[in-house]
Amino acid sequence: MRLRIWILLGFLSLILVCLAGFEFRYAWFQSNWFSEYANRLHYQLGDGQSDAIHFPDAGPFNERLGYSKLPQFQAGLDRHGFEVTRQARFSDDLLQYAGHGLFLPYEEKTHAGLKITDAHGELIYTYDYPRFRFNAFTDIPPLLIEALLFIENRHLLDPSLPRANPAVDWPRLVGASMSLVTGSLGGDGPSHGASTLATQMEKYRHSLEGRTHSPTDKLRQMASAAVRAYMHGPETMQVRQQLVRDYLNTVPLAAAPGHGEVHGMGDALWVWFAADIDDFTADLNGERGIEAQAVALRQALSLVIAQRRPSWYLLGGRDELRELVDSHLRLLHNHQRIDGELARVALASDVSYRDWQQDPLLEPATVDKTAWVTRNQLVSLLGQSTYDLDRLDLQVQSTLDVELQRAVGSFLEALADELSASEAGLLGERLLSPQQASQVRYSFTLMERTPTGHQVRVQTDTTGLPFDLNSGSKLELGSTAKLRVLTSYLEIIAELHGQLAGADDDTRRNARDRRGDPLTLWALEYLRLNPEATLAQMLDAALQRRYSASPYEQFFTGSGVQRFSNFRKEDDRRIVTVQQALQESINLPYVRLLRDVIRYSLHQSVDDATSLLTNDRDPRRQAYLQTFADREGRVFLQRFWRRYEGMDEQQRFARLLRQVQPIAARLSVVYRELHPEADFDSFRDFLVENVRVPQSPERIERLYRTYAPGSFNLNDQGYIAKVHPLELWLLGYLRQHPQATLSDVLSASAAERQEVYKWLFRSRHASARNTRIRIMLEREAFNALHARWQRVGYPFPHLVPSLGTALGSSGDRPSALAELMGIIINDGKRTGVRRLTSLHFAADTPWETRFEPEPLQEEQVLAPEVAAALRQALSAVVDDGTGRRLQGVFTAANGEPLVIGGKTGTGDNRIHTVTRTGAVVATEVMNRTATFVFFIGENHFGTLTAFVPGEDAGAFHFTSALPAQVLKSMAPVLAPHINQEPGGMLAQGGP
Structure with a gap:
């Protein structure tokens, strides 16, 4: 009986061993199970943010x-007004699979990168x-496949095993396990890994x-x-071939300067x-002779072997790598994988490494401004470097019109040529000389008003640098600031109309008490004479208020007296x-207009500002003076x-001594204050060495003794030492x-800052106190103006x-001025x-996510009547002002002239060094700018700026006539876009 049991057990064991051997070789059962299981691991794309997704570690x-950064990107894009509109959803099985930390099965991309349209x-x-790759398995030289599989995975492409599991090489796994056991027991012998190409890639x-x-x-x-x-079924030959291709296209092989x-x-x-x-490929296939084939074979073996320690072999272990290549060439020959002649020539050959x-x-660098603009925006949105950005699996759609952008860019670049500049009308008085x-340098922005918001169609400049002059600069753009002043002025008039039109007697009486507020007093008088006036009528009257252009008045502003011309x-x-x-x-009229705006803001923010400025007993003055002392x-x-x-x-x-005159008293107070522990001998030696006139011992x-530490307060010390x-x-x-x-x-200096200004609080310095309070109030008024801007x-x-x-x-x-113009043509709505x-991440992967901007919220920041008054005023600049050369230049699709408006500005930016009397003793030229901010028709607006940086700008005398003329000459380039109407014909612009 016992013998029968042992025979049965032995028979069953034999069956199990046979089944195991069959399964290890032919993978029949596992191929069916894995393929059936993989079939349940799927995902699909759905609308909105997914509630069934697991991002990879x-x-x-x-x-x-x-892919692993998508949650981080989503948080950042959400802050910038983007929302998820499409995202992948995992099946329950796939979600559970990912939860176990396994790597998701899908068609992984062997190459990807940023794409912008x-x-x-x-x-x-x-x-x-990567830039270079094998597009198909059949493109790979057979000798490269032979060398790779001989070293890494010899049975991977065995045609007799159609269902083989490429994740496991059983002989290799058993050998690696035995080596591990032997090593753990203290034995010696070669050790190797159990990884197949498939597991190496994972x-x-x-x-x-x-x-x-x-x-x-x-x-x-x-x-x-x-x-x-097994995700495509139980048979794996095609998958295994793809593994070879994907491995060769993606294996990491160090990094290099200039490439990454x-x-x-x-x-x-x-x-x-x-x-x-x-x-x-041609060399390794033997198409160019055996010598070329031998070098290509050495290159191939070098890279296949080097994947274990690529940085070492590339930078410091080239001799060691050569010996390993020689060893593998002999092995390949011994195993009849290459013939003897090729082995002989290859052993006698060598490879030449690139001399960096x-x-x-040098990676190919784009100089296209269109690409720079969008990539810089993405860098800011995603918080990635341009290097990392380029390697993301990301497709982006921009609002730019690439054809128009490049046409404008080419036009502006051509203006550097004397002949082109002459043909464009840029040479002449207040323009340019031929030289x-x-x-x-020119900077141009064109935006279009659309139902979904203002969209940038062109944003370019001719600096030749990634820096964006339109949205990354801070420039003095001259009289374009008058547009901002006018906007605030008309905004105030609208406020006064709302407060005073139909107001009761108490409200009007309180308004009359603002004796230093000319705008409020004018509004009161205008509404007294025109009690039924609408806001539009009052705004029109405000545009007709008169100011002197006299430059002979001195203005106390900016903490001092200034003159303007x-x-x-x-x-x-x-x-x-x-x-x-x-x-x-x-x-000068706009300097005076801004002064009235500031006075209005001052009386809005401070009750009875006149008393605060003139009444030395006003209790509020103490706090203002303390604040002034602290800030100053x-x-x-x-x-x-x-x-x-x-x-x-x-x-x-x-350094301090260089600015102190070598007078005994001055040097004494400085030395005693900064060296309180110094004895008399040290003090005497210091004076003897530094005082111009010798001093007696007495x-x-x-x-x-006189200037001993503590003898004088901080103010007195400064006064004595000057x-x-x-x-x-x-x-x-x-x-x-x-x-x-x-x-x-x-x-640490809070008390000292108050101490050095104690003189301000003495009664005989009332005028000085008034001046400081005026400075503080002006700052507060400019803070209020800044909020408006x-x-x-x-x-x-x-x-x-x-x-x-x-x-x-x-x-x-420039881009901010364009935004203001967009508000004006959008009836005051920002x-x-x-x-x-759109930003489309990880297309055709389990983490596919599409972001689009959230619906824009419009904010009414100006009354519609104010926006209309501004459009009228800006149109007059073109009709009969500094922009008159643009009259009739742009026409609608039906041939009718488009309404054009804008504001010009010239910035001659210099730093002047002046004496106390105001005489200029030195000038440093910073740059010169000329800008035209404009709207064309109902939907297009933007800015054009001419810019010369550095000291060379001192030789230029162009005004804002230059950008206006450039825009005029650019009209044929812009017209096809500006005049396009749905279903209509394209009209040409004017000359």
């Missing part, structure tokens, strides 16, 4: 293509990575850092590779050996309307900090706290608190500016 492939789907930019693509960190990682790689292999990470044999051939993949100094790797044409001397004696001053761009003290301390930054104690003291002794007291305090503080930061200095798109965090802001001293940005209409 950080693996090199997932990070590079952006324009509003019409035309290609703007594409980056395909590792370097999806495992953390592309490494196997534990047995669990290895099992995850094998299981994922097995499921992936190297993936795939194609890129590696180029980076390592400066070899083209097509030439390599003599033949540097200057090539030095001017007109561009044309013949305007100096004129008294013109606000409308005329805008049309002819006369400066901070300004001085920051200036002194910059002066001494980076110096040690001795260097700071030496005098030196008296000075030592040095700002806060500068003395700063050097003393840094002596005690050498590691202090500017923040530490400002925190920000509502209509002003891009910077503060304004210069000076009436010079009316003439551009606060700076502006809507977002669209530059991108």
Whole structure:
């Protein structure tokens, strides 16, 4: 009985062994099970954000293509007004599968990269990575396949095993297991890995850092590779061939300067050996003789072997790599994989590595401004470098019109040629000389009003740099600031109409008390005389208010007295309307208009501002003066900090002495304050060495006692030394706290900042107090004005608190001016500016996600009547003002002239060094600009700026007539886009 049991057990064991052997070889059962299971792991694309998706963990492939970063991207895009409109949904089985940490089965991309198209789907930019690859299995040289499989996976393409599992090579797995056991028991002998090509790809693509960190990682790689292999059915020959191709196209092979990470044999051939993949294929196939074939074989073996330590073999282990290649050539010959003649020639050959100094790797860099503009926007949106951005699996649609953008760019670039500039009418008085044409840079923005928001159609410049002059600069754009002043002025008139039209007697009486507020008083008088006036009528009357253009008045503004001048001397004696001053761009009326706007803001923010300015007993003055002392003290301390930054104690003291006259009393107070521990001998030696006039011993002794530490307060010390007291305090503080930061200095100096301004609070200095309070109130009024400007798109965090802001001293940005013009033609409604209409990540993958901008919310930031008044005023600039050369240039599709409006501005930006009397002793030229911000018809608007940077700008005298003339000459380029109507014909622009 017992014998029968043993015989039965033995028979069953034999059957099991046979079944196992059959399964290990032919994979019959596992192929059916895996394929059936893989069939349940699917996903589909659906509308809106998915509630059934699992993003991959950080693996090199997932990070590079952006799959693992998608949650991060989604959070950032959400902050910028984008929403998920389409996203993949996992099946329940796939969601569970991903939850176990396995790598999802899908057709992975061996190459991908950024692709940008324009509003019409035309290609703007594409980056395909890796650059060089085998497109099909049949493109791969058979000798390369033979070498790869001999080294890595010998039975992978065995045709007798149609269902083989490429994730497991059983002989290799058993051998690796035995080596592991032997090694754990202290034995010696060769060791090797159990990885197949399939598991290697799972590792370097999806495992953390592309490494196997534990047995669990290895099992995850094998299981994922097995499921992936059977996702198209139980037979795997085609999958295994694709594995070979994908491995050769994606295997990581180090990194190189000028190129970055190297993936795939194609890129590696180029980076390592400066070899083209097509030439390599021809050589390895023997099409160019045995010598070329031998070199190509060595190159192939070098890269196949190097994948284990690519950086070492590329940079420091080339001799070791050569020996390994020689060894594998002999093995290939011994196993009859290559013939003897090829082996002999290959062993006698060598490879030539690329010399990165003599033949540097430079990725092809686009100089197309269209691509730069969009890529820079994506860098800002996604928080990625341009290097990482290019390698994302991402398709982007821009609002740009690439054909129009490139036509405009080519037109502007051509203006650097003297003949082209002459044909465009750019040579002449207040324009350019023939020699200057090539030095001017142009910046152009064109936007279109659409039902879904304002869309940028053209955004380009001729700087030749990735920097975007339109939206990345801060320039003084001259009289374009008058448009912002006029906008705020008319906005205030609209406010006053709302407050005072039909108001009761108390409201009108309170308004009359604003004696220093000319705009409120004018509104009261106008509504008294015209009680039934509509807002539109009152705005029209406000445009006809008159101001003097006299330059002979001095203005206390910006913490001092300033003078302003007109561009044309013949305007100096004129008294013109606000409308005329805008049309002819006369400066002084707008300086005075801004002063009235500031006075209105002051009386809005401060009750009874007149009393605060003139009544020295007003209790509010104390707080204003304390605030002034604190702010002014901070300004001085920051200036002194910059002066001494980076110096040690001795260097700071030496720097201070250079500005102190060598008079005994002055040097004494400085030395005693900054060296309180110094004895008399040290003090005497210091005076003897530094005082111009020798001092008697008695005098030196008296000075030592008189200026002992604590004898004088900080103000008195500064007065005696003729040095700002806060500068003395700063050097003393840094002596005690050498590691202090500017923040530490400002925190520690609060009391001292108040102390040095105590003189302000003395009764005999009432006029000085009035001046400081005026400065503080002006700053507050400019803060209120800044809030108005920000509502209509002003891009910077503060304004210069000076009436010079009316003439551009606060700076502006061309794209921001264009946004203001968009508000004006949109009836006072501010809507977002669209530059991108979609971002499509990971197409045809389980993480496919499409982002589109959320519906734009319009905000009424100006009354419609104000916007209409501004359009009328800007049209007059073209009809009978500084933009008159554009009259009739653009026509509608039916031939009717389009309404054109705009504002010109010229910025001659210089830094002047002046004496106390105002005499200019030195001038540094910064740049010269001329800008025209415009609208054309009902839907198009933008800016055109001419710009000359640096000292060379001093030789230029062009005005805003230059950009106006450029726009006129550009009309034939713009007309097909501007005049296009749905279903209509295209009309040509004017001359």
